[in-house]
Amino acid sequence: MRAKFLPLLAVSLFPLACSSAPQDHALPEAGASAGSAGAATTVGGSASIDTLIAPEGLTVTPHPGGCGALDVIALTLRAGPTNGELYAALKNGGETPACSPAFSVQLFDSTEQMLANGLAGLLVKRFYRLTDGSNTIAACVGPGDTTMVAITDLPAELALTDVARVEYWCNFWALDVVETSGLRLSNVRAVAREDGVAYTGALENGFDVALESPTVAVFPLNRAGRPLGVARGQGALTVPPGDNWDFETDTVSDAGVAFAAYPAGGP
Amino acid sequence: MTNFNRRILLKGLGGAVVAAPFLSSIWERSAKAQAMTTPKRTIVMFTHYGCITNKWFPAKLTGELTAADLMATNLAPLAPFAKKLLMPRGIRTMNEWTANNTGAGKGRGQGNDSHTQIAGSIFTCQPVTPNSNDPFSFGDPKFKAMPIGPSLDHVMAKQLSPSGTPLFMNVAGMSKEQPQSAISYSAGEQIFTAVTATQAFSGLTNLFKQGTPMNADTWAISKGKAITDIVKGDLSRLMAKDMSKADKDKLAAWMELANQVGSVVASAQCTQELAMTLGASNKLGTGTGDALTRKVNDTMDNADLYSAIAALTAACNANPVIFLKYPNNFTFSGLGINADSHNQSHRLSDASMQGPCVKDAVANLEKIDSYYAQKFANLVKMLDSMAEDSGTVLDNTVAVWMNEMSDGNAHNLNNAPIIQAGSGGGYFKTGQVINLDAASGATPEQMLGRSLSQCVDGTPQTSNGVNQGTGTDSKYGNAPVNKYFCNIMNAMGMKADASGFPAKDGPASEVTHFGYSDKTEDFAGGAGAVQGATIHNPGGFTELKAS
Numbered sequence: 001m002r003a004k005f006l007p008l009l010a011v012s013l014f015p016l017a018c019s020s021a022p023q024d025h026a027l028p029e030a031g032a033s034a035g036s037a038g039a040a041t042t043v044g045g046s047a048s049i050d051t052l053i054a055p056e057g058l059t060v061t062p063h064p065g066g067c068g069a070l071d072v073i074a075l076t077l078r079a080g081p082t083n084g085e086l087y088a089a090l091k092n093g094g095e096t097p098a099c100s101p102a103f104s105v106q107l108f109d110s111t112e113q114m115l116a117n118g119l120a121g122l123l124v125k126r127f128y129r130l131t132d133g134s135n136t137i138a139a140c141v142g143p144g145d146t147t148m149v150a151i152t153d154l155p156a157e158l159a160l161t162d163v164a165r166v167e168y169w170c171n172f173w174a175l176d177v178v179e180t181s182g183l184r185l186s187n188v189r190a191v192a193r194e195d196g197v198a199y200t201g202a203l204e205n206g207f208d209v210a211l212e213s214p215t216v217a218v219f220p221l222n223r224a225g226r227p228l229g230v231a232r233g234q235g236a237l238t239v240p241p242g243d244n245w246d247f248e249t250d251t252v253s254d255a256g257v258a259f260a261a262y263p264a265g266g267p
Numbered sequence: 268m269t270n271f272n273r274r275i276l277l278k279g280l281g282g283a284v285v286a287a288p289f290l291s292s293i294w295e296r297s298a299k300a301q302a303m304t305t306p307k308r309t310i311v312m313f314t315h316y317g318c319i320t321n322k323w324f325p326a327k328l329t330g331e332l333t334a335a336d337l338m339a340t341n342l343a344p345l346a347p348f349a350k351k352l353l354m355p356r357g358i359r360t361m362n363e364w365t366a367n368n369t370g371a372g373k374g375r376g377q378g379n380d381s382h383t384q385i386a387g388s389i390f391t392c393q394p395v396t397p398n399s400n401d402p403f404s405f406g407d408p409k410f411k412a413m414p415i416g417p418s419l420d421h422v423m424a425k426q427l428s429p430s431g432t433p434l435f436m437n438v439a440g441m442s443k444e445q446p447q448s449a450i451s452y453s454a455g456e457q458i459f460t461a462v463t464a465t466q467a468f469s470g471l472t473n474l475f476k477q478g479t480p481m482n483a484d485t486w487a488i489s490k491g492k493a494i495t496d497i498v499k500g501d502l503s504r505l506m507a508k509d510m511s512k513a514d515k516d517k518l519a520a521w522m523e524l525a526n527q528v529g530s531v532v533a534s535a536q537c538t539q540e541l542a543m544t545l546g547a548s549n550k551l552g553t554g555t556g557d558a559l560t561r562k563v564n565d566t567m568d569n570a571d572l573y574s575a576i577a578a579l580t581a582a583c584n585a586n587p588v589i590f591l592k593y594p595n596n597f598t599f600s601g602l603g604i605n606a607d608s609h610n611q612s613h614r615l616s617d618a619s620m621q622g623p624c625v626k627d628a629v630a631n632l633e634k635i636d637s638y639y640a641q642k643f644a645n646l647v648k649m650l651d652s653m654a655e656d657s658g659t660v661l662d663n664t665v666a667v668w669m670n671e672m673s674d675g676n677a678h679n680l681n682n683a684p685i686i687q688a689g690s691g692g693g694y695f696k697t698g699q700v701i702n703l704d705a706a707s708g709a710t711p712e713q714m715l716g717r718s719l720s721q722c723v724d725g726t727p728q729t730s731n732g733v734n735q736g737t738g739t740d741s742k743y744g745n746a747p748v749n750k751y752f753c754n755i756m757n758a759m760g761m762k763a764d765a766s767g768f769p770a771k772d773g774p775a776s777e778v779t780h781f782g783y784s785d786k787t788e789d790f791a792g793g794a795g796a797v798q799g800a801t802i803h804n805p806g807g808f809t810e811l812k813a814s
Contacts, residue, residue, distance in 0.1 A: 063596065063598070063607055064598050064605060064606050064607045064610070065606065065607045065610040065615075065616055065617040065618060066617065067617070067618075068617035068618065068619050069617075069619075098619070099403050100380075100402070100403040100404060100405055100409070101405065102380065102409075102410045102447070104445070104447070104596065114440070114441060117441065117443075117444070117445060118445065119410055119411070119445040119446070119447055120407050120410065120411075121405050121406040121407045121408075121409055121410050121411075122405065123405065123406065124405050130366075130403075132366075134366065134367060136366060136367070136369070136401075136402065136403060137401060137403065137404075138403035139401075139403060139404055139405035139406075140403075155443075169596060169607065169618065170617075170618055171380075171382075171447075171609070171618040171620075172618065172619055172620070173403060173619065173620045173621065173732075173733070174619035174620065174621045174622055175403070175621065175733070215406070264406050264407075265404075265405075265406040265408065266401055266404045266405060266406070267401065
């Protein structure tokens, strides 16, 4: 299973990763979205790297049960400025929404000694209401949707060259729900800043309640749809129902060739 | 510093104490300590994902706990120790997740993640932060929330352990966990790192000596801590008094002498031979199977090795607060279960919490319950095999097996499965099942819970992790765990502040308050959201006390 995973992933999921993420958001051409000339970025720097798993040779395997209908389609493990970082893209290949999802990993060396573990919430674009009469809102990865996750607090002392295998699993709720309005991102674009590339856009609060301290997460992607990092934006404000929040994220140094943007927190 | 520590410490000091006749406080406490008994310890074994309650609890809800009662359950391995067991029934732990936890006044707790908020609150009795009022929201805050205060092991160790920290071991060897499974917090939002078996054992080997019993204070001295630091509180109060220069000189001379003669005499029991007898000196198994069930030798597996180190730590009085944590999301391949333990707890093949039941899930969960019971029985057996005073080390210990929840599919925290071994030096009753929520009127049958209401093998069904259908009715089993924790702390002789919260320097001699609140509804909305959130029913359970 483990030995077959990578080639299988590369062959069968590459088209999905290439096509699904870009459909969701405006995708600038490599190097074209950085704006003004002279920006100290490496936009397009990863354009030639089409791998779905990085670093190359890293084995990615599901824990028993894995993520259910959510398949890992791309994953990056890298050293960040302060901690080890892991980014992943998953696609809901099932027929039901995966709600309130979390993604967990354990990192092993070649002797199967566990080196580190991590956990983060998967990001979603769709919102649903439970059909039990409670009116409860659920945030879910809809059927066919791609979700992404950023684990940015892996141990700083983690030597990435020692990591031979990543094992992952998910928690989520399969609920009886109907889709409803929620948070929607629009006009997202990459802009050059002195220290890298940031993303701007608008977050619309489609809920019937106010959104406190809105947040967004934008993942630059390589050509295969693999997330290379994350840029985050957070507002210290309240967005009333129906209103927009115009955001700008912090910067990334490698903006890849495309990006995928998500709201990063609900009301 | 506890009285028993002073007894042995001062005994060892001999002439130094005689040379300081004016130190009345020390003399008085020394004399008092002479009447005290041996050291006490608390050992907690913690497991995830609840149990099959109908097969875990004995049929009776109150009365004598017999071997026959246990033989009919998945706790059968504990039957030989029935007379030394105590099963407190009807306890609720904190802070329960339900689908309608949408803020203050709604539901039975916070609306974060069902496991994150339970793991964070179970030993802290504190809410987690940041709070979520949306049980089905998304993003990091939901899963990375942490409690706002320290956990019981640290609160206890601060008073009882020479290092000020507990011995905290993850039985699968994981050092630092994520908030979704972390239970040990040194302070608010500070996850405590577990030590490995090797690290824990190494810390004991330099205590292997012959002589008189070792205690927490002599251990501290062996580590280089000055005696005057050990009795710092007494000395501070004494030095604050108005004394003549001559008395000050005498005091200074005594302090110097005390530190000079403070050589350590280790426990007669704390030996390499004992380590070998318990199996604590073995190396972890590295063969086939999983990290818990891998064989160390013919009689013990890796999990038992951690228990042996815990037992040795207790015998050596190296640390009186020991927590053994079993892993989350574990695959018990050594038990023939090639599925994730969390998924199994939901009777599913993945963690979607709702869907068609997977074959053999209930049977597998019973197998896991029985395995845990055997591990706890092995720990109890080790503790009971070591003589101490007129009894055994177990008799002076409170060894408790606690679970993250009651039924794993329902995530319910009422009717918590808790079993204790040892009386904590005579503080607790033993050989009893005691119903602490008799006022609810629940029958013994109702208190067996409803774990078998879904997915019993052979019956095609759907598992539902939202409606709590497999949990015990929420009307029953709601006596707050805070009170039980107060009992444990009082059994260990801990002190409290004027409000009854644990406090190293007292002045109160009984802990009556622990945590943010003893009412699960007070956790809804997070810290400060419910007006009047407090300890509503202070004190321990008198029903559990031997006298």
